[in-house]
Amino acid sequence: MMKLMLLFLTLNLQLVTGAPEQVHLAFYNTPWDISVSWITFEESDAVLTFGTSASNFVNKTGNTTSWEFGGIIRHSHVVILDNLKPSTLYYYKIADRQFSFRTLTADLTSYKVCVFGDLGVFNGRSTQSIINNGIAGKFDFIVHIGDLAYDLHSNNGKLGDQYMNLLEPVISKIPYMVIAGNHENDGKNFTNFKNRFTMPQNGGKDNQFYSIDIGPVHWTGLSTEYYGFVEDYGNASIFTQFNWLKNDLEKANSNRGNVPWITLFQHRPFYCSVELAADCTLYENVVLRHGALGLPGLEPEYIQNSVDIGFAGHMHAYERMWPVANMKYYHGKEAYHNPVAPVYILTGSAVS
Ligand SMILES: [Fe+2]
Known part of the structure; x- marks a missing residue:
């Protein structure tokens, strides 16, 4: 009897650990290419079925990366669904788990984005609201500008697993775009951050910096952590990213006729007026800026x-700046009308 029970427990455990979890979506290289990513703790193939109805499901295979952190081996799977049709409800099935998502409208002239930084498992005061509103279709995708889970790598990565499973109901339904914050430094050169996500591939190819045009907006995400952890990992990535950014922005700026807006997102701010954080006059902010x-x-x-x-x-606060360049603010009633300098929004208050 005891032997039978043990056998049952072992089988049951295998079923649980082999199951796909932490399922999430992201835009790949265009809004019509979606990456589907998930993790298993047992080896399995990167394969899913998808379609617009049960009668036309097809198989799609992708790639698997097996990686070790804290003595635990995780298998990260990704499948790219490309050339999707606009305004279409797609279903996808991984093993016996089924999900769905709706693509953006063809003209892309109007969409809503939920942008925030700094959200963890504990004290995640915005979590339920983000899940509920995302599922209800109140926004079309999420941009999480660093500091995820607090931390993805805590407890050998189990906190990261917990976080991704917590958000799965919404991030398996709408794209979840991320960049790294200081909390993504896991002491292993951002191993957890690099292996858990699949962002657009036109930048660093490891989720650290990239850009994508979505309708009238050119979105560029950057790592400020190359600066923050320069002593740990060296300065080569700072130059690689900088050269890429220069080219990316010059191209985007000359393409205003097609894509009129340029929006950047990064973890650490250039500017802020949060009292307890020395008003972004810290060395780290100055280095980032100048x-x-x-x-x-x-x-x-x-x-x-x-x-x-x-x-x-x-900074765990919300602030909207006047247009500002080189520490000079442009005040006034008309300051936001064709502003003469970038407008910065600090939105690091998801956590509290
Ligand atoms: Fe941070």
Whole structure:
């Protein structure tokens, strides 16, 4: 009897650990290409079935990356669903779990985005609201500008698993775009962040920096953590990202006729007026803006290419700046009408 029970427990455990979990979507290289990512704790194939109705489901295979962190091996699977039709409800099934999502409308002239930074498992005061509103269709995708889970790597990554499962009801339904914050440094060069997500591939190819055009907006995501952890990982990535950004913004700026807006998102802000954080006059903010010790700052590229909006988190507050460049603010009633400098929005208050 005891042997039978043990056998049952073992089988049951295998079923649980082999099941797909942490299922989530992201835009791949265009709004019509969606990456579907999930994790298993047992080896399995990156394969799903999808279609617009049960009668036309087809198989689609992808890639698997097996990675170790804290003694635990996780298998990250990704399948790219490309050339999707606009305004279409798609169903997809991974093993015996079925999900669905709706693509954006063809003209892309109107869509809603939920942008926030700094959301964890504990004290995640916005979590339920984000899940409920996302499922209800109140926004079309999410941009999470760093500091996820607090932390993805805690407890050998189990907190990251818990976080991704917690958000699965919404991020399996609408794209979840991410960039890294300081809390994504897991001591292993962002292993958890690199292996858990699949962002657009036109930048660093490891989720750290990328851009995508979605309708009238060019969205560019950057890592401020190359600066924050330069002593741990060296400065090569700062230059790689900077050179890529220069090119990305110049191209976007010359394509205003087709895509009139440029929006940046990054974790650490250039500017803020949060009292307890020294008003973003800290060395880290100055380096980001203007550079130091031979490292290139980012703000001149924003100014030169007339970036419209810059989102940041890190400070647990919401603030909207006047248009600002080189520490100079442009006040006044008309300041937001064709502003002469980027407008920054600090939105790091998802957690409290
Ligand atoms: Fe942070």
